[in-house]
Amino acid sequence: MTSTVLSSRAKTPSGLRARVAARIAGRILAVVALVASAVLVALPIVWAISTSLRTPATSYDQPPAWLPTDPVWTNYSAVFTAVPLLTFFINSVVVTGLIVVLQLITSTMSGYAFAMVRFRGRNAIFAMVLATLMVPAQTTIIPVYIIISRLGLVDSRASLVLPVIGGAFGTFLMRQYFLQMPRELGEAARVDGAGPFRVFRQIYAPLAMAPMATLAVLNFSAYWNEFFRPLIFLQDSSNFTLPLGLVTLQGNFGTGSVSIVLAGIVLALLPSIVVFAFTQKYLVEGVAVGSFR
């Protein structure tokens, strides 16, 4: 920024002061607008956190005490006695973890195959894979449900995992990255006598750690919060993941205190915040990959 100012001073001395003043004013305006809108966007969640720390009797105080002077932690323990929150949490970890890991494996392998190897029908198959990115979940849910029930998997955690391991988006993302990798590496190894699987495993797969991290983060946030499929596939509350668990919690307190429900919500949100805070670099790279270069 300073260099811009310096260079414009060198070229156009006249009107400089007005321009600098306008720029500073613009900057201040931008910062104010930004802070205001960020506060507005984060407000509902900040409100949820602050209300979860208030006694049920003061949940609805207006205006709310944004900073609870003496935070009440009993709401958090009450959540665990109201619903089997730990079970929901473990279910979410197992389901999301399995989807993330298994999809990473299949997508890396297929993305590599589509990007680096030329085989008969490759482009036609890949075009089909891309086209299915437009298919709404509601279009295929009935047959998927029938297949799941034929496999005897209805109302199981496996019913959430199995159908999404072969993810079209993951394959697309990994392919885009592999396309950018130099082919010379593999060729050199091939000349040295390495087979195609070794070239993949020892040369290209280790280079794809960054996009794999991206895919893991994207899948984590998608499946950790997934609502529609669990709603259709699960019946027994012992299999519920957190989003369905929150519905149960909400139902238990339909007319009572919202503070305890909000405590459950904050607990369910914490893992997402932690994961996002530490991995936002990969997320930014990942969402950009389809659109640049």
Place this chain on the structure above:
Amino acid sequence: MPTETLAGRREAVQLGAPGPERRAERRRFPLRRSARSRQARAAWVLAAPFLALFAAFMLLPLAWSLFMGLSDTQSADLRTPLAVSFIGFDNYVRLFQDDQFITALRNTAVFVLVCLPLTLACGLIAAVALDGGIRRFRAVFRVGFYLPVITSIVAVAVVWKTLLDPHSGLVNTVLAWFGIQGPAWLADTRFALPVMIVMAVWRNLGTVMIIMLAGLQSIPDSLKEAAELDGAGPWQRFWRVTFPLLRPALLLTAVTTGIGYLQFFDEPFVMTGGGPLDSTLSATMYAYKQFGNGNYGVASAAGYVVFVLIVALTVLQFRVLREKE
């Protein structure tokens, strides 16, 4: 229709795919034939797990629901899914004669047409402000704007319902300070859909912002400086230099957000159940209700209508936003 889609999509791929691929393939030509077939075999093995699952849980269901949409399948037919009669386009005719489905389509159209431009504009503005205005704490702001994206819809629903409560909610309390009596937001046919729109913008602008921010930061400062030296004002610099370079990022976000918005389901499902008086009933929610009633044929047909709309919107966006050459 399929060829249209594939053409549009293929261009997207080539947009993302750098030129070197084709060059490298030509260079690999000298490889012996046996080595090449060995590689092709390896490719099939590597792609096999994905392809098998993709075929079983995407292609098969897609074909199956197309068939179901052309048959009179009911939930009672689940045990013998092939012993149903083929009724042609009757389900589709039934759909378009059903006032409730027309209402659902209209709601979905209003939602997409208002919400999509609004989300893109808000996300873009936030990204530009973040890129130009703030150096320090940028990560904090990013988390702030992204919080709604990583929050489960169930949690969002509880929080918003409480905030929008007509008597004790924060929104109407604040309005009352200014002497305005707020409506019963979610129980009012005039306000329920606008509330869904505001909520969706709030939930999705973080995604748009992050993509646009990545796009903005990939634009070299020297370009903007050069334009400034040539006497371009900030407004001109943005529309003549920055914006055209953001076009690919904008296309990506417009397409993915559009696909998500046409499937508009979670918000009305958890907030209003489609009401009041179907004023927030979306097309996918209609399909879900038919599914719940056991009318699998009609539900599948409705699902396919949404799919076709998504394809149409995507193709349109590629036409409009693609780089002009």
